[in-house]
Amino acid sequence: MTGTPVPPPGLWCPIVIVVPPLIRSMSTSQSAAAVTDKADAYTDARRRIDALLEGETDWVAGMATVACELHHSFDHYDWTGFYRAVSDDHLIVGPYQGPHGCLHIDFDRGVCGAAARTRETQLWPDVSDAPDHIACQSSTQSEVVVPVTTPDDRLLAVLDVDSDTLGAFDETDREHLESLCQSLGEQFGEQ
Numbered sequence: 001m002t003g004t005p006v007p008p009p010g011l012w013c014p015i016v017i018v019v020p021p022l023i024r025s026m027s028t029s030q031s032a033a034a035v036t037d038k039a040d041a042y043t044d045a046r047r048r049i050d051a052l053l054e055g056e057t058d059w060v061a062g063m064a065t066v067a068c069e070l071h072h073s074f075d076h077y078d079w080t081g082f083y084r085a086v087s088d089d090h091l092i093v094g095p096y097q098g099p100h101g102c103l104h105i106d107f108d109r110g111v112c113g114a115a116a117r118t119r120e121t122q123l124w125p126d127v128s129d130a131p132d133h134i135a136c137q138s139s140t141q142s143e144v145v146v147p148v149t150t151p152d153d154r155l156l157a158v159l160d161v162d163s164d165t166l167g168a169f170d171e172t173d174r175e176h177l178e179s180l181c182q183s184l185g186e187q188f189g190e191q
Contacts, residue, residue, distance in 0.1 A: 150189030
């Protein structure tokens, strides 16, 4: 009989695993660029969100999970959450991460209201340029708000992300957040 000998029953056989030292072939700038690449970070966050929401049918649990995962995936996310559409002209705060948000927002006010009213993403690298911006937090300097709609265009909520950093959001944020919100609308559209 060939192969690795098997110890008799009752004998302890230690296993030794040799781990090679970490190879540091990338320069510090390459490593930092790889870690901070926004698109890769969104891809990783999306993979986690999709796994966590697989089979989930509760919309509140879905919103809470998304807010938590996004907020803890990006250093520039200072307020991350949802405003739920409770009527044809009014939003109420839903699950979020960060300091207190506004509790109620009408569709005719602010960046969140504009996203709800137009069903279009609102991307403001500098919120001081946004007409009728509602300062739920005086520290907010940039904001992106994405509507979550069902396939038949019924508004479920808006995903609102605020940053205390000027110019924190760009087309990469828009692209990935719109894709996520489209999937949420499809998954939770029966709510």
